[in-house]
Amino acid sequence: MRFSALKKYIDLKLILLLAGFYALFDLVFIARYAYLRSSFPKEVMEPWFDFLVFNILIDFLVVVTYMSLIAISTKRFLHKNYSWVRIIIIHTVFSILIGLIIRLIFDLFSIITGQIPLAEYQLAESLHRFMYVIHLNFLIYFAMVFIIYTYYYVKQVKEAEKQRGMLETQLVNTRMKMLSSQLQPHFLFNTLNSIAVLADVDKEKAKDTIADLSDFLREILYSKDDNEITLEKELRTLEYYLNILNVRFSDHLTIVRDIDDSLLQKKVPALLLQPLIENSIKHGYSYDHTDLKITISVKAKEPWLVIKVANNGKAIASKHEELLENGVGLVNINDRLKNLYHNDYFFEISNTAEGEGGVETVIRIPLH
Template sequence: MIDIKMNWFYRIIIHLVLSVVLFYFVFSLGSTYIYTFGHFNLENALANVSFKKYMSEIEEIFLIYFTLLGIIHGYFYLKKIKIIKAQESQIQIDLMNSRLNVLKAQLQPIFIFNTLDSISNLIETNEEKSQNLIADFGELFREIIESKDENLIPLRKEWEFLNKFISIAKLRYSEDVKFRIKLDHEIMDVLVPSLMLQPLVEYDLSFYRFNPEDKLELTLDVSEVDNKRIRMHIQINGTLKEGANLDTSNSNPVLENIKDRLSALYNNNFEFSMLKENNIIITTLLIPRIYG
């Protein structure tokens, strides 16, 4: 009756009838048992199952019946609440994953358009270089699509993404750009946000000029700190574009997107900073150490 939609008045009537009928049946069985195996004679047994005797104990019967009824309803309601909470948790997880996928999708078009623009500029001046760029871009984009539903991936896989991006960056920008990567190989299985390093590196690079005489150098250091967190440190040294202004406010769409992703993944349990010292831009990200 718990799952049946019914007016409360009819529910009470049904339970009153059931309490009377069921307990009279149990009452009769008890008397029969005592008569059969006890010391009741037939007259005492019939008197014990009489309706008058039964009605004299009706208050106790109702109390027992509705106590049992309350226990049964309480059990099923608690079970239903547990199921509802589990469903709500799953919905929250699905919503978070959908939000993260949307945030990742917002970053990808920027990278796609920038790369396609570079390919367009290279086609007329350097056909071989443009073909290599198309091949590298196609391979990277295929892997991005394959991992689109993964929000946390091993550092090893994130490094593979970044390595392909570096190959594209050298073709897009300049072969003279020096990339120095320092990875702690003991933490290669640590889970990190997917496609997080690429937009950070690309955003930082957007402030610099790419000429052979500028000697642009990018250093990426990923290591473990205080046995609890992973530190991603990006430092670029080169010649800034004229009028380059580092905007780290929440109004910056790229950084806002990155911070939103981090907040959704770590519930604000992260640290993110970006600063400029002369011609050097330093970006630091601290996230919890999580193993898959």
């Protein structure tokens, strides 16, 4: 694995935490050794220098290096969603290997420094020393593995809380941006002017339009701060907005709905469709496109829920990335999708050559 690919699995804070834990263990070990030397001086013959270098320093470096590799492997295990049975088996094998590795490194160091002549080296005696402390190595290993998993769990909880806070903030910002865009003087003027005209021509329709405007604003202002709502509720909110648009644009706007009714209880990001419709109307009308047809489609295509908003209006000259750079509403949609689904979504605005032509916006989110 290249270092650049490995780097994303390296967490310096976790490595320092493991090093601190083992340093604490070594301090207890040193205190124990000091007590034995003072209480049983004839039985503890190893000099302080040899003890601190061989039993503490080298052991510390080997164990921390080994556990750093285990921490990297553990993060990969979490990303690959291995079963707990498989993970426990792997860690059990690694807990045995750590003792063997430490024992072999000490033996190799002793041979290189001349403490043990190669001819006198006995593998059976080395294996006996390994078995003598195998339970201790096992306990220390799993104590450090517990620290690793606890660290990643706490980190995931904090990240989830942070994302939740970001989503709630973005949802509030979305509502406020919708209000700031819809409650501009020209919007209210055009809507209220249409109501005023209807009051003389069709009083019942004027009342309906006032009710739609009221319900639309109420849904935005007073609905719960859910990041995801059912498709049924999203369409109900959208319907108030579309009714107002039909009054404003009269016969020059046609809305076609192609919704799979079996998907009405599926969850979608709250307040997603209205800015897509608004964007389609804003950029769809032109001198050559005075009559606009917008099609709203929601279908299931495993494993995706596919949402399309297409029009037969003016084509766009910019690429999707450029539109995101210039459109505040589109950036907001993309950010919310990313926070909700990470990279497991698709969002694109492009020209279409199908049928009457025009522009289509396609969003794919997980169906389940």
